[in-house]
Structures are given as structure tokens and as C-alpha cells.
Amino acid sequence: MIEETGFGSKKESSVPKPKNRLIEYLKIMIKDKTAVIGLVIVVGFLGWSVIQGILELLFGTSGPAVALLPHNPFNYNLVVGLHGPDLTYLLGTNANGEDILSRMLYAMPRDAFISLGVVLSAVIFGGILGIVAGYRGKYTDEIIMRFTDAFLSLPALILVLALSVLFNETLSGVILALIIVWWPIYARFFRAQTLKIKNMDYVQASKLNNVSFLKFFFSYLFVNSIDPVIAYAALDFGNVILTYSTLAFLGIGLEPPIPELGSMAANGVGTLPTGWWYAVFPGLAILIIVIGFVLVGDRMQDIISNRINY
């Protein structure tokens, strides 16, 4: 941690200039081999999603949007229907002869953006509610925390399922349902952190300095509680992808002909035992992505809670 209190200002000039925190952070991160694996998976997944996602946004389902893929994911070719994995079709084809690898790659940006959006919204809503609860205390705290508990008491998947059915099983309904269900755990995190820091000297001092309310809220309470949240959020991207793909598996929130990893697996289960590649590979892709996020999140948690030696 870099000293930021005013008392140390004279000392600081004699101390070497603090290096970029992010780079320092990354350096500690890659000392662990498993974290490197996780980082490679996550960066690869996010990088691909950004590039392919922009192409899909601009061009939809044709032209440049499918140029980067090994095959056109929407090309019906019944001659090679349920073709096993080989050199032309690396992960095989489905019953319509569409290339599974291309369809998986086409589906990935959606998972990335949905998980990003859901986790970000959860951090914001959970942050606001948790900080208010922790800072105000008493009845405000009690009311907000009872709501949080009510949401946490149900398995996330069941609640998301019920909500997305109420929202007519559309994609936007699924995203809305995920957003409604995802914030409570973050509210708990932020509340616990706020309780820890609210009586610290620098927070009290900021009040004497007459800092504006918004500045006080964001640059004192929010920023200083966010460290443990970031580590959990890194891990949580994977959880959102898991839940979202399970919904897709159950047939909720699909927008045909756009492929979705979960629904591909669902169709694949129908072709078992012959078309095993169709059921297994989309699921395997999700597994690898989620493991990537878990490895990164685990390592971040270790760093933040000082469980490792620098």
C-alpha cells in the first residue's frame, strides 16, 4: 500500500518514487503459475470477445462478422451433418452440418458482455446499498440487510429462472433478471468494508474538510472498500457465465439463429451418444473460461488478503 496520509509527506520525498500500481500488481500476480494460466485464458477470451463483438455489432451475421471464423457458422451443409472432429472441422459439426467451433466462437462475445454488464451493475447497486447500510447503520442498515438476506436465501439459478420466465424468456428479460439477482452479495461485501473504514481517521478527517457528499461517497467510501470486491468480482464473471449458459441450456433468452454455448450443449445432449462432440465441446469451453476467471480471482484474493509473500 502506498502511504497517502498527509503526515508522511516529508518522508515521501526521500522514499523512491512509487511505481505504477497496476504493473506492480501484475508482477506479483504472474509469480504464480496457475494464475498465469488463468490470466492467459481470461485475456484471450476477453480479447477475442472485443474484436469479434465489434464485428458482430457492425455487421450482424454475415460478411466481416464471420470472416475471422474457420467456417461460416450459419452455413447449412447436410452432407457433413454430425461430422466427427477432424482437421477440416476441428470440433465436428452439428446435425445441420454447421461448424461447432465457429458457432462457439461466434457465441462467446455475448457471454463476455453479459457477464461484464451484470457484474458491473451488481458492483454499483450493491456498492450503493451496502455503503449506505454500513454508514447509516440502525434502521436503514436493518431494512437493507433484510432485503439482501431475502435475495441471498434463494439459490440464484432458481430466482433467475423464475424472473426470466416472468419477463417472457427474452434475452433482455434474462439480463434484467440476472441484474436483479446479482447485487446482494456485493451489498454484503461493501457493508462489511464500510463498517471497517468508517471510523478511520482519514474518513473522519474528510468530514472536517467539508468534502462534498458525492466525493465523500465515491472517493472515500467506495474506492476504499473496493479491493476485496474486485477479487470476488473477477471470480464472479465465471459464475454469471455459468448461470447464463444454464438458462440458455433450458431454452431461455435465445435469439435464433444466433448460437449460444448453453443451447448448443442442450441440442448436443439430444444427439448423445453418437454426436458426443456436440454436447461436450460447448460445455468444455465454458468450463475453461470459468476456470480462467476462478484462477485469476483466487490469486487476487491471496494478494489482497496478504496471504502470499511478496
Next chain:
Amino acid sequence: MDTRTVSFIIRRAIYAVITLLILIVFIFVLIHVIAPNPLSLARLYAGNPHATLSQLKGVVAKYGLNLPIYLQVLDYTKNILTGNFGYDPLHDKPVITLIGIYLPRTLEFVLPGITLSVIIGLFTGAYAASKRRKPADYVVKGFYLATWSMPTFLLAAVLQLVIAYDLGLLPAIGMVNPTLTAPPDVLAFPILNAIWARDWVYLVSLIHHMILPMIAIALLSFGLITRLTRSTMLDVMETDYFRLTLMKGVSRNKAIYGVALRNASIPLVTYIVLAFAYAMGGAVVIEDIFSYHGMGYYIFQAVFNLDYIGILGTTVIIAIAVIVANLVADILYGVLDPRVRLE
């Protein structure tokens, strides 16, 4: 029991009731947001998109959908607390009857699955903690990470593919051999029914079909239990009393599995509830893949046919089950570990 324990239990019970009421009101509000007027509400309750106006008016009158909103909330809450979850238009039966049929079938494989994963997970977690930062720790970690991050449908599909289709050890789909006639329904749980009727062939067939879903549930919660046990064990192994045990000359294995694991397994009651809640979600997918007609199948059917009454009824039932389980776990935890009561 001293007064502190009693007040702790009462406080927890009040919290549980409040939690349940909040959930009920939340679901009620949601229904009214998507169906803001009595007729659209009636359409949800009728479950038939082609219902005529007079039929809808009948539904409005039957369920009191044009009453003032505060009366409707009270009605809705009262109905749920008295076990009236509405009438499922899809199956043409009250939801509570359907849940009475399907829930025991699911519990039959979920509960043994969780028990299995708790027993195994406790020991693998303790083992990993005792071999911290050694290859054995990494092997366990790799295994629990994989099962933890695995989508449920991949887990179930691979089990089905390898054990049922490739090796042919167990039946791939279904609940029981369809050529057998079911024994009379006396005790709600099919297994108990078979035992009651002394129908051993039927019982063996039931168990055969149950093993794969049970293994899937066990693997699903195995990661969770192992991970939690490992981190609790690491905490316990840092404590003074554990060091003292070692210093007294107790062998390391005895200290780990006798002293540390016993203390680390106190939070177990909480883990079991967590695993149970997690498994109820997983059961939806697992039952779909194994064509096992339990609660998950019912939920899947409701989702597939936009059966709002069915989906809301099951959600509330699962909520009640989890809240009650949580309450029991909290109280047990408080009784086992006096520090919890002091909060």
C-alpha cells in the same frame, strides 16, 4: 438452555419469517408489474392464451383479482402460508399436489448425493490442507476447481455418455424400468413405497436409475465443500490450540483428523444448507438430461410452457425449504459454537 441461547433462537426465527415475507411480497409485486390490470392477471392465472372474456372474468371473480391491492397482498400471503399455491393449468391439478408428487423424487437423490459429497469433501479438504503447497494439494485443488467450474449440463452429459452409453453400467435415462408397475403410493417417496410393498425388483430398478443423478449432485457440491473445508482447516491449523496439540506430542495425523477436522467441521451445518440450495438449482438441469421426473422436470416443463403459476409455486416452495434449512443450521451452529451467539 440459558436465556441468551433462547433469545438467539427467537431472533433468528423472526429474521427467517421476515425474509420469507419479503420474498412473498417481492414476487407479488413482480406479478403485478408484468400484469398491471385484473384481466391480464386473470390471463396468467388461467394459463390459457385463448381464454374467452367471460372465462377471464370468471377467473377474476374466483381469485378476487379486482380487490384493492392491499387485500390482494394479504390474500396472496395467506394462501401461500396455508399451502395454497394456486391451480396449475398445465397439469390441471393444484400446485401443492404436484409438488407433493415431484419433490420427494428429487429429494431422494439430492439428499444422498449431498451426504456423499459432504463425507468425501470433508476428508479431501482436510487432506489438501494437511499437504498445503505440496503436489497432493494441487491435485485436490485441480479436481475441485474443475467440478466447481463445470457447467452442470457438461457434468451430467459426460457421466451419461461414459458410464451409461459407453460402459453400459447403468441406465441412461428414466426413473424406473417402465415395464414394472409402481407399488401403491403410501409414503410419498417411491423408494419407501417400494420397501413398504416389499417390491424388491422395483426398488432395485429405482436405485439403478438414481445412481447417476446422485453422482452428478455429489460432484456438483463436492467442489464447494472441499474448498470451504480446506480454508477452514487452514485457519484452524494456525491456531494456538492446534500448535499446542502438536507440541504435546500427538501425532500429526491424529492432530489433523482428530482435533483440527473436528473443529473445522462445526461450520459444516452451514455448508450443507449451501450445498442443498445449490443442488436444487442443479437438479433442474440434471433431471432434464437424465429424464428423471422430479421437481426439476416440473420446473423445466413450467419454463417450457410459460406456466407462471407452476414456476412461482416451486420458487416459493424452494425458498421456504432453504429458509427453514438455514434457520435450523443457524440454530445448530449457535448451539455448537457459543461464540456465534454473542454477535
